[in-house]
Amino acid sequence: MIVPINKNISIWKEHNPFEFEVINNNLNPLGVSWNSINPLFNRERIEIRDRWFDILNDSELIRKRNDSDGYYRVVYVQINMETGEYYIGKVNRPNWRELKRYQGSGLKFNAKFKKDKDKFVRYYIATCETQHETEELEASIVCKELISDEYCLNLVAGGGGTTNRPTMSKSREKKRKYMLDHPEQYRPMLEGAKKAFQSGDTPSLRERSYNIKKSMNTEEHRQMTSKRIKKWIKEDPEAYAQARKRNVESIRSEETKAKQAKSRKKWIEENPKECKAWQEKFLKSRTTPEAKAKRKASLRRWSEENPEQAKANSLKRSHAAAAKRVRGVCMLDLQSGEVLKAFSSGLDAAKWLVEKGIAKNTNCKSSISAVCLSKPCANGDIERKPMALVGSFRKKLSLKIKCCDIGQKLLILS
Numbered sequence: 001m002i003v004p005i006n007k008n009i010s011i012w013k014e015h016n017p018f019e020f021e022v023i024n025n026n027l028n029p030l031g032v033s034w035n036s037i038n039p040l041f042n043r044e045r046i047e048i049r050d051r052w053f054d055i056l057n058d059s060e061l062i063r064k065r066n067d068s069d070g071y072y073r074v075v076y077v078q079i080n081m082e083t084g085e086y087y088i089g090k091v092n093r094p095n096w097r098e099l100k101r102y103q104g105s106g107l108k109f110n111a112k113f114k115k116d117k118d119k120f121v122r123y124y125i126a127t128c129e130t131q132h133e134t135e136e137l138e139a140s141i142v143c144k145e146l147i148s149d150e151y152c153l154n155l156v157a158g159g160g161g162t163t164n165r166p167t168m169s170k171s172r173e174k175k176r177k178y179m180l181d182h183p184e185q186y187r188p189m190l191e192g193a194k195k196a197f198q199s200g201d202t203p204s205l206r207e208r209s210y211n212i213k214k215s216m217n218t219e220e221h222r223q224m225t226s227k228r229i230k231k232w233i234k235e236d237p238e239a240y241a242q243a244r245k246r247n248v249e250s251i252r253s254e255e256t257k258a259k260q261a262k263s264r265k266k267w268i269e270e271n272p273k274e275c276k277a278w279q280e281k282f283l284k285s286r287t288t289p290e291a292k293a294k295r296k297a298s299l300r301r302w303s304e305e306n307p308e309q310a311k312a313n314s315l316k317r318s319h320a321a322a323a324k325r326v327r328g329v330c331m332l333d334l335q336s337g338e339v340l341k342a343f344s345s346g347l348d349a350a351k352w353l354v355e356k357g358i359a360k361n362t363n364c365k366s367s368i369s370a371v372c373l374s375k376p377c378a379n380g381d382i383e384r385k386p387m388a389l390v391g392s393f394r395k396k397l398s399l400k401i402k403c404c405d406i407g408q409k410l411l412i413l414s
Contacts (some may be wrong), residue, residue: 046125049146141158
């Protein structure tokens with residue numbers, strides 16, 4: 001009977017006919033496993049890309065131990081029976097306990113194995129006499145075509161040396177170089193991951209996002225990122241500048257801003273205490289003497305390096321501040337209350353008064369006060385200044401407030 005695992009791996013089992021007869025006749029009330037009693041009656045073989053290997057049980061492994069040095073040199077395959085993912089590796093160990101304890105060294109496989117240890121089944125498929133033979137056999141099985149399978153958990157081709165073991169840094173560099181030189185082999189894996197993480201909000205996606213955030217907050221990751229960015233700036237400054245420009249444009253887009261606002265609002269609603277603590281921490285970090293001094297020194301240094309932009313920013317800030325304080329001014333007809341002329345600010349009204357020869361200077365306070373002077377009379381009427389515009393407030397406002405006070409809407413009456 002052949003059990004297909006995926007397109008590259010299948011398992012063949014030859015069952016004992018007597019076992020089938022016992023099971024079919026319900027003569028096994030104690031639930032005894034015939035495989036454990038007499039495994040020779042139930043042989044298993046595994047097919048890997050049209051190559052068949054005998055699955056070795058424990059007794060066969062013990063008999064195939066190397067007589068010269070006592071080592072076990074074995075090639076094995078780990079299979080996740082639920083997902084169909086698999087990993088093929090080799091192991092060279094001096095005793096039985098270490099052989100059974102060793103599961104595999106692949107980075108991707110270890111990450112999967114830690115999460116679903118109970119779902120993986122290990123099959124020993126071959127034994128060798130020397131370490132060099134295990135390397136050659138693994139290299140013949142784990143080829144480029146096998147790595148291109150999205151279910152394969154091997155990241156590099158087989159045959160990595162154990163006779164001349166490299167250092168950890170050299171091994172990482174070798175793996176990195178191989179992955180960069182053979183991107184086509186990882187396309188199915190990336191497409192499978194993309195499909196899995198675009199299927200919606202899942203526990204695996206949440207766990208992955210949490211692990212990424214946790215690793216990115218470590219000091220080691222920050223130093224590694226800083227080192228990589230500095231190297232990038234030094235080797236290719238133009239590409240770095242273009243990437244920064246694209247990043248800024250993406251951050252400033254309306255779609256990104258709306259997405260950030262929605263995410264921030266959701267986080268505030270779900271975590272009110274954490275949000276309050278973060279706001280206090282953020283405010284405290286910005287108002288400390290050290291932060292103020294650092295910000296002041298940085299602004300001074302930038303102003304010296306970019307004088308024109310600093311001047312433009314200064315004018316922009318002054319105009320923005322003035323726009324917040326400015327209030328409109330209207331000229332009204334005393335008889336009908338009709339608006340005769342509207343000014344955007346008191347300064348514009350003062351300039352108009354100077355142009356008409358009514359005021360002497362464009363000082364907002366003195367010019368408008370001179371022509372808008374008013375006094376309350378005993379009978380409640382307004383005493384107006386002759387030969388000039390006369391100012392007055394409505395009855396709801398106090399007559400003691402000056403016309404040029406900030407925050408009040410000025411009325412120039414003629």
